[in-house]
Amino acid sequence: MSNKQGDNSLPLQIADNFQKMATVSMEAMQPILKNLTENMGTLNKSMADNGIPVLNIFGSGKKSKCCPPEETCSPHCIASINRQAMAGERIMEAIMVTNNCGTEKTYRVGVRELKNLDGTLAPSQPFLDKATITLAPGRSERILMTLDLANFNNGSTYEAEIVLREKEINQNVCFTLHVNDNDPTEVSPHNEKKYKLKWQDWQSHFYCEPPRKRAIAPIRPLNPS
Secondary structure, X not given: OHHHHHHHHHHHHHHHHHHHHHHHHHHXXXXXXXXXXXXXXXXXXXXXXXOOOOOOOOOOOOOOOOOOOOOOOXXXXXXXXXXXXXXXXXXXXXXXXXXXXXXXXXXXXEEOOOEEOOOOEOOOOOEEOOOEEEXXXXXXXXXEEEEEXXXXXXXXXXXXXXXXXXXXXXXXXXXXXXXXOOOOOXXXXXXXXXXXOOEEOOOOEEOOOOOOOOOOOOOOOOOOO
């Protein structure tokens, strides 16, 4: 019985010894890995400050700038528009969409409801002249948004989003409208009598009014003798 117990305990002792060796090795390597990571970060910062391409220890794959990243959320606004207008105006805003990808792209186009900062719908809603656009690589196309401010009140602010969607991800152009009564241009008309007076001397003459055309009498045919 004693020999069998000794034979069974030997593999357990070997496995335990390997586990202890692995634990000691990891504990010994942790400071080295930490120092290596810190040194790589310092080196990359120094290289970036001097305009030298940084080292990428996690791989060197690159993606096109025109496609949303896979591992992070796309930015909520890919562009922003701030517009000032007066109540009663009819405004038009142009958005130029460019395809910077290497393949043809088709985007659905829409606009979310225009609301004020309290979430109340605006008196009228914006209108887009296109519902979809298809762009070849490097090509651009204009989207025109129209909004009638006939029933808006000065002193209010509204927000909406023009949405571009290829397949699954909304990419928004954020639109903010400030309705204000712009300062008018002040004018003061002159006394027109000052300009109707004609002045003339022996050296020159000056007339504000255009010269009158002289009436030319029609030529009558001669009576036959």
